[in-house]
Amino acid sequence: xxxxxxxxxxxxxxxxxxxxxxxxxxxxxxxxxxxxxxxxxxxxxxxxxxxxxxxxxxxxxxxxxxxxxxxxxxxxxxxxxxxxxxxxxxxxxxxxxxxxxxxxxxxxxxxxxxxxxxxxxxxxxxxxxxxxxxxxxxxxxxxxxxxxxxxxxxxxxxxxxxxxxxxxxxxxxxxxxxxxxxxxxxxxxxxxxxxxxxxxxxxxxxxxxxxxxxxxxxxxxxxxxxxxxxxxxxxxxxxxxxxxxxxxxxxxxxxxxxxxxxxxxxxxxxxxxxxxxxxxxxxxxxxxxxxxxxxxxxxxxxxxxxxxxxxxxxxxxxxxxxxxxxxxxxxxxxxxxxxxxxxxxxxxxxxxxxxxxxxxxxxxxxxxxxxxxxxxxxxxxxxxxxxxxxxxxxxxxxxxxxxxxxxxxxxxxxxxxxxxxxxxxxxxxxxxxxxxxxxxxxxxxxxxxxxxxxxxxxxxxxxxxxxxxxxxxxxx
Amino acid sequence: xxxxxxxxxxxxxxxxxxxxxxxxxxxxxxxxxxxxxxxxxxxxxxxxxxxxxxxxxxxxxxxxxxxxxxxxxxxxxxxxxxxxxxxxxxxxxxxxxxxxxxxxxxxxxxxxxxxxxxxxxxxxxxxxxxxxxxxxxxxxxxxxxxxxxxxxxxxxxxxxxxxxxxxxxxxxxxxxxxxxxxxxxxxxxxxxxxxxxxxxxxxxxxxxxxxxxxxxxxxxxxxxxxxxxxxxxxxxxx
Amino acid sequence: xxxxxxxxxxxxxxxxxxxxxxxxxxxxxxxxxxxxxxxxxxxxxxxxxxxxxxxxxxxxxxxxxxxxxxxxxxxxxxxxxxxxxxxxxxxxxxxxxxxxxxxxxxxxxxxxxxxxxxxxxxxxxxxxxxxxxxxxxxxxxxxxxxxxxxxxxxxxxxxxxxxxxxxxxxxxxxxxxxxxxxxxxxxxxxxxxxxxxxxxxxxxxxxxxxxxxxxxxxxxxxxxxxxxxxxxxxxx
Numbered sequence: 001x002x003x004x005x006x007x008x009x010x011x012x013x014x015x016x017x018x019x020x021x022x023x024x025x026x027x028x029x030x031x032x033x034x035x036x037x038x039x040x041x042x043x044x045x046x047x048x049x050x051x052x053x054x055x056x057x058x059x060x061x062x063x064x065x066x067x068x069x070x071x072x073x074x075x076x077x078x079x080x081x082x083x084x085x086x087x088x089x090x091x092x093x094x095x096x097x098x099x100x101x102x103x104x105x106x107x108x109x110x111x112x113x114x115x116x117x118x119x120x121x122x123x124x125x126x127x128x129x130x131x132x133x134x135x136x137x138x139x140x141x142x143x144x145x146x147x148x149x150x151x152x153x154x155x156x157x158x159x160x161x162x163x164x165x166x167x168x169x170x171x172x173x174x175x176x177x178x179x180x181x182x183x184x185x186x187x188x189x190x191x192x193x194x195x196x197x198x199x200x201x202x203x204x205x206x207x208x209x210x211x212x213x214x215x216x217x218x219x220x221x222x223x224x225x226x227x228x229x230x231x232x233x234x235x236x237x238x239x240x241x242x243x244x245x246x247x248x249x250x251x252x253x254x255x256x257x258x259x260x261x262x263x264x265x266x267x268x269x270x271x272x273x274x275x276x277x278x279x280x281x282x283x284x285x286x287x288x289x290x291x292x293x294x295x296x297x298x299x300x301x302x303x304x305x306x307x308x309x310x311x312x313x314x315x316x317x318x319x320x321x322x323x324x325x326x327x328x329x330x331x332x333x334x335x336x337x338x339x340x341x342x343x344x345x346x347x348x349x350x351x352x353x354x355x356x357x358x359x360x361x362x363x364x365x366x367x368x369x370x371x372x373x374x375x376x377x378x379x380x381x382x383x384x385x386x387x388x389x390x391x392x393x394x395x396x397x398x399x400x401x402x403x404x405x406x407x408x409x410x411x412x413x414x415x416x417x418x419x420x421x422x423x424x425x426x427x428x429x430x431x432x433x434x435x436x437x438x439x440x441x442x443x444x445x446x447x448x449x450x451x452x453x454x455x456x457x458x459x460x461x462x463x464x465x466x467x468x469x470x471x472x473x474x475x476x
Numbered sequence: 477x478x479x480x481x482x483x484x485x486x487x488x489x490x491x492x493x494x495x496x497x498x499x500x501x502x503x504x505x506x507x508x509x510x511x512x513x514x515x516x517x518x519x520x521x522x523x524x525x526x527x528x529x530x531x532x533x534x535x536x537x538x539x540x541x542x543x544x545x546x547x548x549x550x551x552x553x554x555x556x557x558x559x560x561x562x563x564x565x566x567x568x569x570x571x572x573x574x575x576x577x578x579x580x581x582x583x584x585x586x587x588x589x590x591x592x593x594x595x596x597x598x599x600x601x602x603x604x605x606x607x608x609x610x611x612x613x614x615x616x617x618x619x620x621x622x623x624x625x626x627x628x629x630x631x632x633x634x635x636x637x638x639x640x641x642x643x644x645x646x647x648x649x650x651x652x653x654x655x656x657x658x659x660x661x662x663x664x665x666x667x668x669x670x671x672x673x674x675x676x677x678x679x680x681x682x683x684x685x686x687x688x689x690x691x692x693x694x695x696x697x698x699x700x701x702x703x704x705x706x707x708x709x710x711x712x713x714x
Numbered sequence: 715x716x717x718x719x720x721x722x723x724x725x726x727x728x729x730x731x732x733x734x735x736x737x738x739x740x741x742x743x744x745x746x747x748x749x750x751x752x753x754x755x756x757x758x759x760x761x762x763x764x765x766x767x768x769x770x771x772x773x774x775x776x777x778x779x780x781x782x783x784x785x786x787x788x789x790x791x792x793x794x795x796x797x798x799x800x801x802x803x804x805x806x807x808x809x810x811x812x813x814x815x816x817x818x819x820x821x822x823x824x825x826x827x828x829x830x831x832x833x834x835x836x837x838x839x840x841x842x843x844x845x846x847x848x849x850x851x852x853x854x855x856x857x858x859x860x861x862x863x864x865x866x867x868x869x870x871x872x873x874x875x876x877x878x879x880x881x882x883x884x885x886x887x888x889x890x891x892x893x894x895x896x897x898x899x900x901x902x903x904x905x906x907x908x909x910x911x912x913x914x915x916x917x918x919x920x921x922x923x924x925x926x927x928x929x930x931x932x933x934x935x936x937x938x939x940x941x942x943x944x945x946x947x948x949x950x
Binding site: 026029030033045046047050051053054057058061064065066067068070071074075077078080083084085086087088092096136137138139142156158159161162163166182183185186187189190193194198213214215216222223224225227228230231232242247248249250251252253254256257264266267268269270271272273274275276277278279280282283284285286294296300301303304 | 715716717718719721722723725726727729730731734735736738739740742744745746747748749751752768771772831833836837839840844859860861862867868869872873874877878895896898899900902903906907911912913914915916917918919920921922923924925926927928929930931933934935936937938939
């Protein structure tokens with residue numbers, strides 16, 4: 001599954017999602033719960049703003065020196081006996097992983113949760129060559145079993161599914177016979193997937209942060225599936241976005257602290273695993289062979305541009321969890337595996353503006369995202385920059401809008417035009433008045449507004465006229 | 477103190493009562509108000525929609541208009557914020573950027589000005605009623621004016637303030653967002669209206685004309701009989 | 715083996731508007747350093763209290779024991795969790811802490827199967843761990859803030875012991891408790907800088923496995939252990 005998840009139009013998906021009351025209550029419920037727990041847990045850390053600033057400076061430093069750190073990381077992985085493949089494109093990454101699988105004569109791979117493998121469409125690629133791909137993260141299992149339903153969140157991708165939905169899916173696909181109790185459902189996944197770890201030839205993981213100084217990859221999970229994925233199969237392949245790297249363990253620790261608290265409102269996950277190369281000769285468990293696939297897939301095109309700071313993202317979803325738009329339309333509406341504010345900025349950059357040109361307008365620029373971001377990415381400003389690109393570079397605006405802004409732009413720039421046009425609006429609008437205070441059926445620029453709200457009628461005496469008259473009266 | 481009023485185009489055209497209340501309030505607090513007629517729109521709607529280049533002539537007009545003012549006060553957090561963004565937007569034109577910085581530094585949102593420049597938290601206002609306050613995103617989160625409105629409102633005689641649930645969620649205005657994404661915006665403003673109803677307040681107070689137009693417009697459509705007042709109007713009640 | 719590195723790094727450097735830098739280590743000079751002052755002034759006892767309170771948050775039972783009582787405490791805890799089979803590391807600390815007789819005599823006498831990690835039998839260790847009811851390890855380092863035990867893998871300290879069995883029991887000498895992950899990171903980073911060999915796997919474990927993937931309901935016990943118990947050894 002590449003970045004884009006369907007061929008539907010943004011406004012159509014929004015319209016149908018808004019009718020889905022269960023989805024909407026899960027999105028808002030998750031937001032409300034996570035908001036409280038996140039605020040509580042970040043307060044425990046002392047000066048959260050200082051932590052954020054430190055996170056920001058680390059991410060900035062890494063991006064500015066990305067070539068050095070990727071070189072150091074790959075050298076160290078090689079020293080430990082691992083293989084490193086630098087993939088410029090999704091195709092290259094998939095082909096390399098395919099080659100490894102073929103060499104290992106692999107029939108089955110187990111996977112722990114990874115956004116970048118979603119991004120490059122790895123599952124589909126491996127399945128096309130006859131390899132069984134077993135997702136093991138509970139939410140990913142649910143989506144995979146539901147005919148690869150796309151994710152609605154980057155941390156809890158099955159947020160839009162009810163436990164009854166999940167029960168039905170499991171009954172159909174996993175021979176489930178019990179109730180919709182979440183614990184029973186989860187236990188069933190534990191039992192049915194346990195043997196897969198033992199029969200899989202390859203374990204595939206994502207990477208939260210690689211550590212350059214030691215050639216390590218760090219993976220953060222609660223379920224423990226990443227640990228089984230990297231402990232039992234004989235070959236491990238870790239796929240990472242090229243920007244997901246830190247210089248040393250000390251920065252790793254800071255970012256893990258920021259990531260976990262921002263993502264789930266807890267101070268730790270059950271597991272943080274730091275894996276350095278294949279198992280040592282004398283070790284018993286762990287992979288005999290370790291491959292690190294470092295993926296560009298459009299990221300280097302963002303480097304050096306005004307959007308560079310979007311690569312600072314540590315995929316915590318804090319911006320998603322506070323977004324008042326996401327709250328109502330849900331993750332799948334963004335039509336991208338990256339929803340919410342991060343998705344608005346990132347999806348057009350990685351997947352092209354053609355498919356995602358509505359997204360930059362799906363924000364009220366309220367700034368909640370920027371405030372929540374643990375590494376201080378100015379998300380709402382980047383969303384605004386995306387609009388600027390659409391308007392000024394790509395000319396992707398409806399003609400009526402352009403005419404309107406041109407006229408008003410001129411009007412605004414000139415006091416005379418402003419004065420006459422505001423007088424004109426006033427008299428024009430009076431034609432469409434329902435009662436004395438509000439317009440309920442507007443035209444032109446306020447047509448959409450009045451589809452669900454009344455619009456105030458311009459006053460016959462503008463403020464400036466009142467002020468002038470008042471001055472005159474005072475003088476007299 | 478001599479104060480130049482930047483009234484904003486929303487107030488100039490639609491919400492003139494806010495402008496009048498602002499003038500009377502500031503005069504009562506001992507300010508002398510002037511209103512340069514050359515003032516137009518700060519460029520925010522154009523800028524926010526992505527028309528950055530096209531908004532620059534307006535900004536330059538505004539910089540010139542307020543060049544001789546000592547302080548500029550506006551009853552809108554988002555318009556004050558827009559002035560404060562000018563230097564960055566005009567960064568490629570150093571001369572203008574410099575003039576923009578001067579304007580940014582002397583510009584205040586109304587409640588911020590009263591509390592932090594005039595050093596007044598009690599303006600002697602009286603208003604009987606139960607009210608709740610809508611925190612506008614731009615003013616609260618981005619401009620950083622967080623406490624001044626509540627300080628001032630807590631001293632209004634006869635006014636009982638109720639906390640607004642989900643106050644941190646946007647009301648769905650967002651300038652062109654309300655028209656470009658009307659269907660989403662409707663859901664956001666509906667949730668906001670529901671939160672206001674939940675407080676049992678009979679007055680909704682805000683400090684931003686745009687949010688007021690949005691929330692009041694939805695209440696009007698839904699026949700919700702709650703009065704919407706700008707904070708300047710509340711503080712000017714006596 | 716490293717493939718396609720040069721062109722890849724060239725793309726990056728080009729985007730950044732400069733030549734590739736592989737030789738000059740960038741200086742790490744941070745303006746902020748909040749982690750170094752977080753929780754550092756806690757006394758030994760305060761650290762223990764913090765650790766205990768965090769155990770409640772992460773759904774982990776804990777008990778404090780002296781070395782002299784450790785054998786009985788461990789035996790009791792294994793019983794409480796349903797008995798054997800038991801998997802444990804090949805680790806000298808078991809003998810040092812007086813647990814040898816339990817492992818070699820008492821448990822076998824009670825028909826509790828004990829699988830001590832044995833590098834000589836290879837993959838059979840994993841099968842044993844999979845079948846085990848309880849996995850037991852020592853903690854190499856312990857983080858008070860998050861209730862975390864840190865495990866450094868090696869030939870005797872298999873990763874499977876702490877992940878495959880249904881119940882996980884960690885033996886935690888109180889002297890291993892440090893404030894937070896910062897201290898562990900500094901310790902490990904120093905080892906790297908000294909050129910010491912890295913364990914292939916370092917696990918930071920905080921309680922049993924869990925998930926909130928179904929309607930955000932907390933579920934304890936997913937792929938990893940379903941239950942966890944910490945035994946804090948107060949006089950070591």
